[in-house]
Amino acid sequence: MADQLNLNCFIKTEKDSHFPLQNLPYGIFKTSDNPNPRAGTAIGKFILDLSVLESEGFFSDVFKDRKKIFSNSYLNLFMSLGSDVRKRIRKILQHILSIDNPALKDNDSLRKQCLIDSGRCEMCMPVNVGDYTDFYSSKEHATNVGIMFRGKDNALMSNWLHLPVAYHGRASSVVLSGTDIIRPKGQTKADDADMPTFGPTKLLDFELEMGYFIGTGNKLGEPVPVEKADEHIFGMVLVNDWSARDIQKWEYVPLGPFLAKNFATSISPWIVTLEALEPFKTKKIIQEPEPLPYLKSRGSWFYDINLEVSLKTDKLNEPFVISRSNYKYMYWDICQQLAHHTVTGCNMRTGDLLASGTISGPDKSSYGSMLELTWRGAEPVKLPGNEERKFLADGDELIISGWCDGNNYRVGFGEVKGKILPAV
Ligand code: CA
Numbered sequence: 001m002a003d004q005l006n007l008n009c010f011i012k013t014e015k016d017s018h019f020p021l022q023n024l025p026y027g028i029f030k031t032s033d034n035p036n037p038r039a040g041t042a043i044g045k046f047i048l049d050l051s052v053l054e055s056e057g058f059f060s061d062v063f064k065d066r067k068k069i070f071s072n073s074y075l076n077l078f079m080s081l082g083s084d085v086r087k088r089i090r091k092i093l094q095h096i097l098s099i100d101n102p103a104l105k106d107n108d109s110l111r112k113q114c115l116i117d118s119g120r121c122e123m124c125m126p127v128n129v130g131d132y133t134d135f136y137s138s139k140e141h142a143t144n145v146g147i148m149f150r151g152k153d154n155a156l157m158s159n160w161l162h163l164p165v166a167y168h169g170r171a172s173s174v175v176l177s178g179t180d181i182i183r184p185k186g187q188t189k190a191d192d193a194d195m196p197t198f199g200p201t202k203l204l205d206f207e208l209e210m211g212y213f214i215g216t217g218n219k220l221g222e223p224v225p226v227e228k229a230d231e232h233i234f235g236m237v238l239v240n241d242w243s244a245r246d247i248q249k250w251e252y253v254p255l256g257p258f259l260a261k262n263f264a265t266s267i268s269p270w271i272v273t274l275e276a277l278e279p280f281k282t283k284k285i286i287q288e289p290e291p292l293p294y295l296k297s298r299g300s301w302f303y304d305i306n307l308e309v310s311l312k313t314d315k316l317n318e319p320f321v322i323s324r325s326n327y328k329y330m331y332w333d334i335c336q337q338l339a340h341h342t343v344t345g346c347n348m349r350t351g352d353l354l355a356s357g358t359i360s361g362p363d364k365s366s367y368g369s370m371l372e373l374t375w376r377g378a379e380p381v382k383l384p385g386n387e388e389r390k391f392l393a394d395g396d397e398l399i400i401s402g403w404c405d406g407n408n409y410r411v412g413f414g415e416v417k418g419k420i421l422p423a424v
Contacts, residue, residue, distance in 0.1 A: 007094060007098065008100070009044075009097045009099065010104075011115075013043070013045075013409075015408055017045075017409075018411070018412020018413065018414055019042035019043055019044055019414075020044070020409045020410070021043065021094060021098075022409060023272060023412065024043070024090055024094070025235070025276065026040075026126065027040055027075075027124075027126050027269045028040070028073065028269075029122060029269075030121070030122050030124060031116060031120055036073075037073040037074075037124045038070060038072070039051060039070035039075060040116075041093060046118060047116050047121050048097070049116060050070035052110075053070075059089060062085055063085075066081075073124070073128075074125070074127055074351070075271070076351045079215045079350050079351065083215060083216075083231050086215070086234070086275070087275060123176065123269035123270075124176065126237075126269060126271055129353050130350070131349065131352045132169040132170060132171040132265065132355070133166050133169060133341060133354050134169045134241055134261070134355045135164050135355060135356055136165040136166060137164050137332035137356055138330055138357055138360050138368070139156070139160075141358040141360035141368060141369070144367065145371070148371070148375070162291070164332035164336055165357075166337070166341070167256045170265075171352075171353065173262055173264050173265060174265045175264055175267070176266070177267065177269055177416040177418070179418060180419050180420075180421045181264050181418045181419065181420050182263070183394060183420060183423040184244050184263040186198070186247035186251075186259050186260070187250060188247055188249070201247055201423075202246055202391070203245035203371075204391050205243045205371055206240050206243070206309070206369060206392065206398045206400075207241040207243055207369050208323065208359050208360075208369065209240065210236055210327055210356045211237055211238075211356065212233050212234070212235065212236045213235060213271060214232055214338075214349065215232060215234035216231070216232050216350065217232070217352070218348055221345040222345065222347075223344070224339055224348070225294075226296060226297055226298070226335050226339035227298040229335035230274060230301065230334070230335055232338060232348065233274055233335075233338065234271065236271065236272050237268045237270070237416070238267065238415065238416040239355045239356070240266040240398065240400055241261060242261075242263065242265065242418070243257075243371075245391070247259055267353070272411065277305075279411075280303045280305065280404040281299075281300050281301070281303055281304075282302045282303060282304045283300060283302075284297070284299065287331070294343055295340060300333070301336075302328050304327070305403070305413075306404070306405065307327060307400065307401070307402045308324050308325075308401050309321070309324075309325075309400050310322065310399045310400075311389065311392075313387055313396050314396075315385055316385070319397070320383050322373060323365065323366060324361075324365060325360065325361045326361060329366070337354060358372075370391050370392065374389070377391065394422045396420045397419040398418060398419075399415055399416075400415060402415075
């Protein structure tokens with residue numbers, strides 16, 4: 001367990017708050033009295049308006065001549081300034097919020113301007129997402145799906161242990177938590193049918209994932225070496241890669257997922273930086289067979305992040321937990337994924353989103369999709385009040401939350417949620 005940092009904030013936060021001084025995630029928000037989207041950080045039940053602090057000159061030593069970094073509708077400009085700038089801003093924020101510093105603590109009018117009750121804020125899309133790639137880096141998930149579709153003996157494809165498999169997704173349909181998800185229609189074909197049919201998906205699913213945003217990109221033709229990959233990563237979010245299993249099954253041969261995945265991918269509003277996650281790094285896992293040299297990570301880039309999936313149906317009064325998992329169950333780490341993605345010279349740009357792929361743990365209670373939790377619908381998930389689900393129904397709301405447990409504090413991601421609306 002990570003120890004409490006030697007930090008005291010003048011804003012008291014509860015032990016189970018996702019947003020103590022140790023976190024300081026970045027997001028974009030607006031309020032009714034100022035509808036301009038702008039950058040903020042979450043601290044307990046408040047949002048600290050970074051655009052106000054910037055205009056008051058708190059960051060001028062770091063930003064120098066660069067102006068209005070935090071008053072943009074997206075974080076991209078700030079993200080593009082790199083990890084050194086991000087680390088320096090974090091230090092300044094921790095100092096501003098420190099109990100020993102009167103600059104904000106004892107300045108009533110400034111506090112009123114820049115510390116806003118989060119209940120009065122509406123979160124906005126934090127990043128103008130450029131490209132979106134989804135990996136497939138949980139061995140348990142890949143094995144489970146492999147067993148279902150190809151049998152136990154061919155569960156993992158022969159390439160899987162040698163490279164982080166992925167597909168290129170759609171950035172246009174990456175949406176903020178809380179956005180409704182309209183049940184997609186598409187072409188499906190039952191095993192015993194001669195011809196495909198068209199209609200709303202019957203097998204709508206979620207995928208429990210995490211993703212990371214690229215801060216600084218790389219030039220076309222210049223791969224990011226695995227030992228420098230972390231310098232390009234800004235921070236992480238929770239991801240739900242909504243999936244239509246029946247559409248997927250019929251369309252995916254031979255080029256992989258297409259319409260089964262392109263209708264929506266939800267992300268949580270706060271981006272938690274690698275600095276905040278640093279105390280929660282876990283031991284490097286042993287990869288057998290040994291990866292090729294270009295994929296050999298320096299250190300460990302796995303994190304102990306508790307993940308919880310809940311389902312709220314029309315009949316339930318409160319969400320019911322259907323899975324408890326952890327990000328540490330990943331096989332390929334973020335630096336290996338980025339090094340592999342760029343090894344051809346493929347260029348990353350600020351704001352690109354790279355997701356983990358469905359995260360499943362070793363046992364059934366930790367699986368990251370309905371496909372696995374119900375084993376393709378054979379064993380429905382039992383809910384309170386005699387309800388059950390094989391896949392997601394109209395009106396269902398799926399909620400993913402994630403947090404790291406420290407010694408008497410948490411560094412959390414908040415949640416990513418979405419409600420299923422009927423097909424149109
Ligand atoms: Ca996925």
